[in-house]
Amino acid sequence: MTTLIKFTSTLLFLFFVLFSFAAFSQTTTDSIPTQVQPAVHHYPEIRGYVGIVHPLYSWSDDGNHANFTDYYLVGNPWGINIWKSPKFGVSLEFTPYIKFANNDSKLSNFVFHPGVLYRLGHEFTLIGRVAYETSGRYGFTSILNKVIHRKGSNTVFVALLLPARYGNLQAPSYSVAFQFGIGF
Structure with missing residues (x-):
């Protein structure tokens, strides 16, 4: 399990480094503008992103479960955000979850995990998603996302997730999870 954590951490670091540098070409001094123009967003x-999500704790009538005790569950979300305006966007996310238990x-x-995005300001984004799982369950997830580092169009972010799941002849469950990722 420690090897997997080191591997995923290294992979995320390399991915961030790869997309954090802008490409530069040779320029002459007469092609450099005298005034810096503000960035114009069209x-x-x-935007795309990739991350690692760690469910921390789940509550349900069938019993409460903590990750990192009898098993380790980790998700790897991949997504595309389509911003329609400076404040509002839509998102498509796909997240496989891998469970490690008993070697x-x-x-x-x-x-x-499709959803809607709303920028709150100060690098915070509120995200509401619906969830359709291959396990037969469905529900929604509320997310508070915070960009902690930005370089150009690339970001490093953390997020607090509050999933709620229903269906498949199981009791409703409510969870809390932590996500770390990079946007590009």
Whole structure:
């Protein structure tokens, strides 16, 4: 399990480094503008992201469960955000979850997670998603996202997720999770 955490951390670091540098070409002094023009955003604006999500704790009538005790569950969200304006956008996310237990691992779930984005300001974004799981469950997820580093169009972010799941002859469950990722 420690090897997996080191591997995913290294992969995220390399991915961020790869997309954090802008390409520069040779310029002559007469092609350099005398005034710096502010960046102009054209909408729709399309951005991608990848991350690691760690469910921390789940509550349900069937029993409460903490990650990192009897098993380790980790998700790897990949998504596209389409910003329609400076404040509002839509998002498509796909998240496979892998469960490690008893010296074995397996794909435990795959979530299709479309949603809406609303920028609150100060690098915070409120996200509402619906969830459709291959386990037969469905629900919604409320997310508070915070960009902690920005360089050009690339970002490093953290997020607090509050998933609620229903269906498939199981009691409703409510969870809290932490996500770390990079946007590009």
